[in-house]
Amino acid sequence: MWLILCNLGDxxxxxxxxxxxxxxxxxxxLISAEELMYSPRWRYHLSSRGASFELDLPSHRRLHSEDVQGVLNRLGMLPTEHLLAASPVDRDYAAQELGAFIASWLQSLPGRVINRPSALxxxxxxxxxxxxxxxASRAGLPVVSFHQSSEDNGALRGQPGPALLGYQGLLVLEGELFGPPVPATIREGSIQLATLARTSLLGLSFAxxxxxxxxxxxxxxxxDLxxxxxxxxxxxxxxxRAGTEVQS
Known part of the structure; x- marks a missing residue:
């Protein structure tokens, strides 16, 4: 079984x-963040010898860890509407705990996972x-310079220079570049950036x-894929399809 995890409206x-x-x-x-958060039953076992899970979704589908061969992970924000009845302090605490639980579950998934979670x-x-x-500069890509100081109130400001024109998007997936034709230096730099970022699937924007x-x-x-x-x-x-042969 393969999974695509995402938010509604993706x-x-x-x-x-x-x-x-x-x-x-x-x-x-195709499983939404809402289905995960509102599932009536989770069984998640984690130990030094590995992890396993069994999950019942609201749609009456049942997922088992041993069935998962690969995952495309596009989870962004987790829904927390079901916590609105709690006090603000309890609601924030519960949201953090649920986020940590889902991140741990994502990290433990078997097979090929694109992209696994990070601490942030x-x-x-x-x-x-x-x-x-x-x-990007380390990867050899031309970059827009900017500066930031305590007087900027957290806002980033570009250095004076020519206005940026147009927009081009590129995608890197495991060492391969996708999008419009680009110079060799941009191709190599984009792939190197994804490597430095330790990200299986990365979108890059240029102007x-x-x-x-x-x-x-x-x-x-x-x-956007x-x-x-x-x-x-x-x-x-x-x-x-590479399954357990490659790990992200």
Whole structure:
């Protein structure tokens, strides 16, 4: 069994679900964050010898850990509407505990998981724009310079220079680049950035500053997958089929 985990209203997850089914990935389950949070029964066992789980979803589907072969993880925020009746202090505490539980469960999933959680996010490693800029520079990509000081009230300000024109998005999935044609230096730098970021699936954004046609402006572990087209789906299906042979 393969899983796609996402939030409601994620068109990329639905697109990937339909595309992967067409490529013969079966059984394939699309599961929302709401289904996970409102499940009537969880059994999750974690020890030094490994982890196992059994989960009943509101739709009456039952998931077993031994059946999972691969996962596309696109979980963002967890719904907390069911905690609104609690006091603010208790509600915040419960939300943190639920987030920690889901992160632990995601980390323990068997097979190929794209992307595993980090300490700061459920679907990979989110970073401050300054860290993305630093990593992109290390990867050899042209970057937009900026500065930040205590007088900026936390806001990032770009250095004076040409206005950014247009927008281009690229996707990196396990060493392969998807999107429009790019110069070799941008291709190599984008793949290197995903490696430095230790992120299986990474979306990168670029713009033209009037001097450089490809200037890095940001990255996310939760990109829109659709610009990757059929080639991305083909590679994604191969990665998920790799099962326990490859770990993210």
């Amino acid at each position: 068109p990329s997850a639905l697109w990937a679900y339909q595309g992967l089914k067409a490529r013969g990935l079966s059984p394939l389950e 996010a459920l679907a990979g490693r989110y970073r401050h724009p300054s860290e993305w800029t630093w990593l 033209n500053n009037g001097v450089e046609p490809w200037v890095f402006t940001g990255a996310t572990p939760l990109p 659709r610009p990757g087209g059929p080639a991305l789906l083909d590679h994604l299906a191969r990665q998920l």
